[in-house]
Every structure is written in C-alpha cells, then in structure tokens.
Amino acid sequence: MADTSELHGVGIGRGLTFGPVLRMPEPLPEPLDIPSALGPDVEKEHATAALASTAALIRLRGERAGGTAKDVLEAQAFMAEDPTLSDDIVARIDTGKTAERAVFEAFANFRDLLLGMGGYMSERATDLDDVSQRVVAQLRGVPVPGVPDPDYRFVLFARDLAPADTALLDLDKVIALVTSDGGPTSHTAILAREKSIVAIVGAAGAMDTPDDSVVIVDAAAGLVTVAPSEEQLEAVAAEIDQRAAQVPVPVGPGALADGTSVPLLANLGSAEGAAEAVELGAEGVGLFRTEFLFLDSTKAPTVEEQQKHYTKLLAAFPGKKVVVRALDAGADKPLSFLNAAAEENPALGLRGLRALRANEQILRDQLQALANAAADTEAELWVMAPMVSTVEETRYFTRVAREAGLQTAGVMVEVPSSALLADRILADADFASIGTNDLTQYTLAADRLLGSVAAFQDPWHPAVLRLVGEVGRAGRTLGKPVGVCGEAAADPLLAVVLVGLGVTSLSMSPAALAGVRAELTRYTLAQAQEFAVIALAANGANEARAAVLAAASPSNTNPKEKVE
Numbered sequence: 001m002a003d004t005s006e007l008h009g010v011g012i013g014r015g016l017t018f019g020p021v022l023r024m025p026e027p028l029p030e031p032l033d034i035p036s037a038l039g040p041d042v043e044k045e046h047a048t049a050a051l052a053s054t055a056a057l058i059r060l061r062g063e064r065a066g067g068t069a070k071d072v073l074e075a076q077a078f079m080a081e082d083p084t085l086s087d088d089i090v091a092r093i094d095t096g097k098t099a100e101r102a103v104f105e106a107f108a109n110f111r112d113l114l115l116g117m118g119g120y121m122s123e124r125a126t127d128l129d130d131v132s133q134r135v136v137a138q139l140r141g142v143p144v145p146g147v148p149d150p151d152y153r154f155v156l157f158a159r160d161l162a163p164a165d166t167a168l169l170d171l172d173k174v175i176a177l178v179t180s181d182g183g184p185t186s187h188t189a190i191l192a193r194e195k196s197i198v199a200i201v202g203a204a205g206a207m208d209t210p211d212d213s214v215v216i217v218d219a220a221a222g223l224v225t226v227a228p229s230e231e232q233l234e235a236v237a238a239e240i241d242q243r244a245a246q247v248p249v250p251v252g253p254g255a256l257a258d259g260t261s262v263p264l265l266a267n268l269g270s271a272e273g274a275a276e277a278v279e280l281g282a283e284g285v286g287l288f289r290t291e292f293l294f295l296d297s298t299k300a301p302t303v304e305e306q307q308k309h310y311t312k313l314l315a316a317f318p319g320k321k322v323v324v325r326a327l328d329a330g331a332d333k334p335l336s337f338l339n340a341a342a343e344e345n346p347a348l349g350l351r352g353l354r355a356l357r358a359n360e361q362i363l364r365d366q367l368q369a370l371a372n373a374a375a376d377t378e379a380e381l382w383v384m385a386p387m388v389s390t391v392e393e394t395r396y397f398t399r400v401a402r403e404a405g406l407q408t409a410g411v412m413v414e415v416p417s418s419a420l421l422a423d424r425i426l427a428d429a430d431f432a433s434i435g436t437n438d439l440t441q442y443t444l445a446a447d448r449l450l451g452s453v454a455a456f457q458d459p460w461h462p463a464v465l466r467l468v469g470e471v472g473r474a475g476r477t478l479g480k481p482v483g484v485c486g487e488a489a490a491d492p493l494l495a496v497v498l499v500g501l502g503v504t505s506l507s508m509s510p511a512a513l514a515g516v517r518a519e520l521t522r523y524t525l526a527q528a529q530e531f532a533v534i535a536l537a538a539n540g541a542n543e544a545r546a547a548v549l550a551a552a553s554p555s556n557t558n559p560k561e562k563v564e
C-alpha cells in the first residue's frame, strides 16, 4: 500500500466520508489545423465511426441514468447524429482537414449559430461542446473529459467545476468533491453546500493524486488523507455511524437558548429548491440569487420570463419574507447581456449595482417583474441591490425600487465602504444584508476564486467581524434589520458570533439550517455577545476561531445558569 499522505484545503460544511479517487480529466486541447496524412476517405470513416459510437455511448448513459437525465442525454445523442453536422464535417475533411479538426470546427460553427439564436437554443450550446469533446476524445483514443461516470461511488477530484458540472453531479455516485482551486465562497463551494456534498476546496496538489487511491475526506478539518491505514478507515467508519445515529434538533424557528429569535432563512438560486428549503425549516428566503437563472442567457430576460420564475418562488412562501437580490453580474458570475466589456480586474469593475445602473432598463424590468409577481402571491417581498458601495447608490436603488411599487428596499453590504458608513446607508435603506463572501474578499484583498489565497478568505477574521459589528450597531440604533447571507452564516459557531455582533437574521444554503439551528440553541444572547468580544480581540481568523471555540466548550458554558 502507498504511504499515507495529506492534502489541506478549506472544508465546506462538516461532512466526513471515504472512497476511491477519480480525477476530472482536463479539457482536450483544440485539435491542430494541419493537413491530413491519412487522406479524406480514411478520415471520413473515422469521423463517422466516432460520431456513431459517441451517440451510442451517450444513449447508454441515458438509459442507465433514467428520469430526466435520460431525455437530456437522448437529445445529446441526436446532436451527434445530426445530418447537417456530419455533412459539414465531410465537407471540411474534403478540404484536406483531419477528422478531429473537422469535427471541432463543425461543432464550433453550429455552437455559434445556436448562441446567436439566444434563449433555449443558446442554452444547448454547452451540451454541443460536450458532444464535440466526446467525439474528439473518441478519435484520439483518450478518455472523455467531463465528470467521470463509472459504475461505483467515488470521490471526485477536479481543478474546479463549472456550475453546470456541479449542478448535474450524480450524488448517488459522487460521495465527495475535492478541488485544487477555488475558495470557500466560489460558486462551486456554494453549490456543493447547497447539495450537501462533502467538499474540500483549494486543496493544492489534489490533481497529483492518482485515480483509485483511497482517501478520507474530512470537511470539518479541511483534510484529505490519501492512502489511509486500516485503523484510520475503521475509526472514520465508526465516526460516520455515530453521526448518523445522532438525534437532530427538531425543525422550528431559529432562537438562542434564552428565546431570542434569530430567523433562519434560505439562500436559493432557483425556485426548484424552495420545497426542500421549507421542509428543512427555512422561515423564508434571505437571498435569492437571480443571476443564477440567467447565466447562460445571451439576451436580457423579458419581464414575462422573469415574472414566471419569481411567481413560482414567491408562491412557495406564502406569508413569509422573501428577499430577492437584483441581478449581481460580473466577476465570477458574468452575464453576457450585462458585462460586455473585458476588464482587467472584474471584481473591482462594473459589477453588481454598477452594471445594472449602466443598463437601467434591465434593472427596471427586473423590479417590474418582481412587483408583478408580488401582486399575484402572498409572500412578503423585499428587494435588495448587490455590491452597493456608496450612500448615493443606496438612494438610487431605493428610489428606483419604490418607483416600481416595491415597499421594502435594502442593500447588500459587501464592500468595506458600505459597512463603515452603515449608519448613513441604513438611514436610506429599509434593511441591510451582509454578504460576507465579498466583504471578506474586499477586506482581505484576496480573490475569492483563487486557491492560492484561499486562506485569506476567512470570515472569522476580526477585520471582517469589526465591519459586521459596525452594521449591527447601525441597525440597532436605527431599528433596521441586519441579516447575513454570506457563507459565514452557515458556519454554526460563527453564526452565534454574528448574532452577538448585532445581526438579526441568518440566511444560508438549506442544508446548513439544521447545524446552525442546533448551535444557536446552545447559547444565550449574553454569551453570543461575549463570543463577539472575544473574536474581535483576536489578531487573526484562526486565533478568533480557536478563542471562541475554547470559550464555547461545554466546560466553559452553562446557558441554563445564564438564562435563570
């Protein structure tokens, strides 16, 4: 057996599992445009055979997967059999190209055509890329890129995953996810959390781990143990059994040990997750990321198209608060219809509210669609603007929202300037919601997507907490609600600290609700405030976490005593 070794990264959640590794293959390089050495007849034969076997393999996958995946894969198989495409491939081979190059060019051409059509057709462009890669892989005799699909359960190792890859992961097969790139607030991490996948991101060197190595993935410790000993495996298996046997805190409203109410809300990216969120006890929605609905769109969505999505979402939360964020385009979530210009530093560019303001009609259409949806449903709709950095922007957004007939308009505090001037911002906004993912990125000057600086992306950092405290204080003084909807709210102990800093509600991936709900019940408001003081006094994130952990350990706390 190989020697045991370790990889360190940032854990998402607290899951623990073990299994064999499979690495995500690198995308194939573009085939060179060199003249064929085999001649057109042989190239055509190869191309035809590769297209046919690709179609057959995709169909087989579909049959094995069943359900909606079967329909999706059937449609992909048809792409590989499309006569227009094969005619184009043949024509290109006749000009002297290799089969690989002809396939690559013909698919790319078709892809551009689909993209030009917009809407549903443009969304198929990614599927077409996948088929193209599969055919080229067949021709080269190399494994097909994309999430591996073996007959057994495995731990997926990847550099990073596209949101589409993460969204389509077969959770019966992928038992854990380890990426070498990406920070804890990258959208891969967010989707992993949403799907309750045991995950570790930013684990440098992960892609050097050979396929089929056995690994233990311990998200709480941010540790991957490669080639563990029998004893280590037995201990982990026992721990997994013990966790499965634990009785969860009953689903109910979030509250501290002394009864202080802390509403627990859901972060959602589409209305599809609403039913599950309600089942897991979400008391409403604290962040609906509208840009996730339109990541593949090339044209701005119409009012009608948006209204359908929003009505579906609001209808799932009658009588409950639903906070919808206006499109947050740019940096890690570019929308082609809002972020046209290439920017050197997109995270510092025309993103969030700045991009919406530069395309005001898109903002007005979205607010109109929301107002229409709210009129048709019973939910209490709140709207907020992303990436607000000035008082003037706050006034702009709240005015435009009110002009659209929306009653409650707030801002996200994701930029240090907004936190520092929270008293002025909250004088105009009805509420603030702190986006700790971006707030940490901007406070520590560390790109949230970059594995090499992932260690800086830690919301336990006292500089971030001090900013949160500024907003909490302003909210208390002005009597305005202050939520947190960044990933910090999903860290159970940090959630308690945030409440101690004056945060009045917490919003997170539904999968995190149970852990946070249970942790809140362990401490009183006085204790939460004490933890906040302890964390603020630390010099760094690790020190803050360790100090609060020590103060929160059972030997140091007795909530009952403090309540009575």
Ligand code: PEP
Pocket (backbone or CB within 6 Å): 185, 287, 289, 328, 414, 434, 435, 436, 437, 438, 439, 485, 486, 487
């Ligand atoms: C955040 O920045 O904390 C946030 C909630 O927004 P997003 O992660 O979508 O940028």
Ligand code: MG
Pocket (backbone or CB within 6 Å): 414, 435, 437, 438
């Ligand atoms: Mg953000």
